[in-house]
Amino acid sequence: MPEPRFLQIHFLAPYTAALLNRDDAGLAKRLPYGGAMRTRVSSQCLKRHWRLADDPHALAALAADAASFRSREIIDRRVLEGWTQGVDEGVVKPIREALLVAVYGDKGADKKSRQTLLLGEAEIAFLTAEARRLVVAAAGDAKAADELAKEWRKSDKANLKALGEGAKLPGGLTAALFGRMVTSDPRANIDAPVHVAHAFTVHAEEAESDYFIAADDLAREEETGADTIQETELTSGLFYGYVVVDIRGLLFNLAGDAELAGAVLHNLLYLIAEVSPGAKLGSTAPYSRASFLLVEAGDRQPRSLAEAFRDPCAAQAGVAIRRLADHLTRLDEAYATGETRRFLSLANTDIPGAERGALADLAHFAGTLPQAFAEPAA
Structure with a gap:
């Protein structure tokens, strides 16, 4: 053969x-x-059911860092949720906005302008680690947090392609199979090897x-009962x-x-x-x-x-x-x-x-x- x-x-x-x-x-x-x-x-319906199936042959069970999440609220619900409680809002805000722009593009701070984007566990872990590092470095100073966020955005670390660098599945198994298109950062695109009609x-x-x-x-x-x-x-x-x-x-x-x-x-x-x-x-x-x-x-x-x-x-x-x-x-x-x-x-x-x-x-x-x-x- x-x-x-x-x-x-x-x-x-x-x-x-x-x-x-x-x-x-x-x-x-x-x-x-x-x-x-x-x-x-x-094809979207078929792929969604296959990738999310709670089944003995579930794809998500095949590898570490296989999980991925498709959302416009990944920063708030996966990266910052929980651990930022009690941190001064003036410190969190510029860091949050820097993360949103890095992931969703220049208009990322506006939820309505964001692309519904797929990120893998490795990429989310990277963003979380970077957010924690910036919060610690700001030491409670809102002005320092703003400067740190601006510097972070200028660095290569803000490039989505670099988020999961070194990880086998940066975008999770879903992206590895069905691809990913990132309009805000084409360098982070992943070609789909599984094509579904x-x-x-x-x-x-x-x-x-x-x-x-x-x-x-x-x-x-005396009533029909048809509510x-x-x-x-x-x-x-x-x-x-x-x-x-x-x-x-x-x-x-x-x-x-x-x-x-x-x-x-x-x-x-x-x-x-x-x-x-x-x-x-x-x-x-x-x-x-x-x-x-x-x-x-x-x-x-x-x-x-x-x-x-x-x-x-x-x-x-x-x-x-x-x-x-x-x-x-x-x-x-x-x-x-x-x-x-x-x-x-x-x-x-x-x-x-x-x-x-x-x-x-x-x-x-x-x-x-x-x-x-x-x-x-x-």
């Missing part, structure tokens, strides 16, 4: 009477494709408007999803740690197959698992198999898998890119050039791929 630069993951997942991902009007997100409207789950139904949308009430338990006999009358949308569907991992890019973001990269890919397979991107948990129980999972490892540019579903097909796993297999066969005949494949399927359908296995087999296969990039033993 050629050096496996890319890992491609395709999945089909069924959901019934759910509202997985809503738009600003509270309706299911949609995608027009192939002349038919489809139900959609955004929007998932969509392989068939035309299946939706209904669900009318429901909230009953008043204390209603009198609140509302409507929501419920959808059902078989979703196709697609994920690409640039293994070389992942290793770069993990400081070359092939063992950690392997653990990430192993757990990511489990999360994609088992974690539901569902809202309205209490009223729809949107828990499902993938009916089909295909992983491909190779050195050629990745390509989605979404084209297999440009013409809507029946909302049945067996039908969709055969459609996908036929499209993959045609691609192989035309391009012969030679990927190594493993697949999981609840339907009795084979995939060209692919070895069948359980989820554990696919996850193990994915987890071994980064070793091909590991430095040979001396």
Whole structure:
């Protein structure tokens, strides 16, 4: 097998009477494709559920300093909270403003102007240590604190890229996998090695408007008891999803740690197959698992198999898998890119050039791929 630069993951997942991902009007997100409207789950929604999953295969449990936080209030809620109580406000204020500008840019002191930014545990620890050092150096003198804050802002230490210098995961595991864009300091950007497509139904949308009430338990006999009358949308569907991992890019973001990269890919397979991107948990129980999972490892540019579903097909796993297999066969005949494949399927359908296995087999296969990039033993 050629050096496996890319890992491609395709999945089909069924959901019934759910509202997985809503738009600003509270309706299911949609995608027009192939002349038919489809139900959609955004890539942002999928990634958020995978990275925050409270699960035996949680990503956050894989490494020290793996945690990260996305917020406009990291300075107040993570860096300064707690230990600055009792410190003179005149001392804290200029230091706080210097930190806000360093992290969020020139207008960082104004919350409305801040970018919702992702910072890792290592970066937060650095900022906290610097804030404590400046407070101690000011020795209770507000004027001294102001001068110290100005000097700190002029130094290279105020550069976001330098905040976690020397740390394996400066932006946490979330940034190492899904990237980070910092408009106020492009030097702190982190390229995303995990690329996630929007998932969509392989068939035309299946939706209904669900009318429901909230009953008043204390209603009198002459009252209807319908205290609140509302409507929501419920959808059902078989979703196709697609994920690409640039293994070389992942290793770069993990400081070359092939063992950690392997653990990430192993757990990511489990999360994609088992974690539901569902809202309205209490009223729809949107828990499902993938009916089909295909992983491909190779050195050629990745390509989605979404084209297999440009013409809507029946909302049945067996039908969709055969459609996908036929499209993959045609691609192989035309391009012969030679990927190594493993697949999981609840339907009795084979995939060209692919070895069948359980989820554990696919996850193990994915987890071994980064070793091909590991430095040979001396």
